[in-house]
Amino acid sequence: MVSCVTVGDFEISLLRESIHWWDGGAFFGVVPKTLWSRKIQSDELNRIPLGFNCYLIRNGKNTILIETGAGDKQDAAARERMKLPPEAKPLPEVIAGHGFDPDAIDIVINSHLHFDHCGGNTVLMNGSARPAFPQASYFTARGEWEHAHERLSRDRISYIDANYDPLVENGQMTLLEGDCEIVPAVWMRRAPGHNRDMMVVTVESGDRTFCFFSDLVPTSAHVQPTWVAAFDLYPLQSIETKTQWLGTAAAGDWICAFSHDSKIGFAKIVADPKKQFRAEPL
Ligand SMILES: [Zn+2]
DSSP states (O other), X not given: OXXXXXXTTEEEEEEXXXXXXXXXXXXXXXXXXXXXXXXXXXXXXXXXXXEEEEEEEEOSSOEEEXXXXXXXXXXXXXXXXXXXXXXXXXXXHHHHHTTOOGGGOOEEEOSSOSHHHHTTSEEEETTEEEXXXXXXXXXXXXXXXXXXXXXXXXXXXXXXGGGTHHHHHTTOEEEESSOEEEETTEEEEEOOSSSSSOEXXXXXXXXXXXXXXXXXXXXXXXXXXXXXXXXXXXXXXXXXXXXXXXXXXXXXXOEEEOSXXXXXXXXXXXXXXXXXXXXXXX
């Protein structure tokens, strides 16, 4: 499996925080198990293996981390449900274990604020959440941060304020009003469906494009536009947004990445006469 690619001036590496297990039915929504089980095998509790996938983007000037995994704020029962070890390893240690210097990270991007995408933004020390990357500027969408605080019954379980509020309060986290070029060639763009304000990240350099789809396409099995997770708030919009992004990715020969694939780090999207799209792992 390829865990590192070069896109123009940038080197992009997969950093898988950990593998967890989540209900397969929830991940595939209305798709029958007879179909999705051909792609991913479930365990005796119908759970499938998934990655908490983060990516490190470096160009000699900036070191950018996309997503920070699930972090350390889940209780023991929640961790056991996901087949995670009882104690979380701090993300800076995971990053160092991959051979990278966590102190070099100067930008952290959260595609959205569900706990499994920003849990490692902060670390708990004596009960209080401190920035895991004290030197970094963090970015997410303002609409998503506002939505997190609405605490709607449908999705409030996905939000843990200690993952982002301390960073907003100390001025480390910028809340974006819309699509934004974070540094030259690195873009965050709104891609609604999973929720209203989730953002997709692209790196566009040297005629090549890398795209982190986040939960718009959580695994390579989700490249069929109608294969939408049960927890997407706006499934019809997911299908539409996904069709657009995957079509552009296929036409542009992009290198793509999925937020929760447990095996594939990078893939090309290929137009398929039968299934509309398929993923070809690098
Ligand atoms: Zn997710």
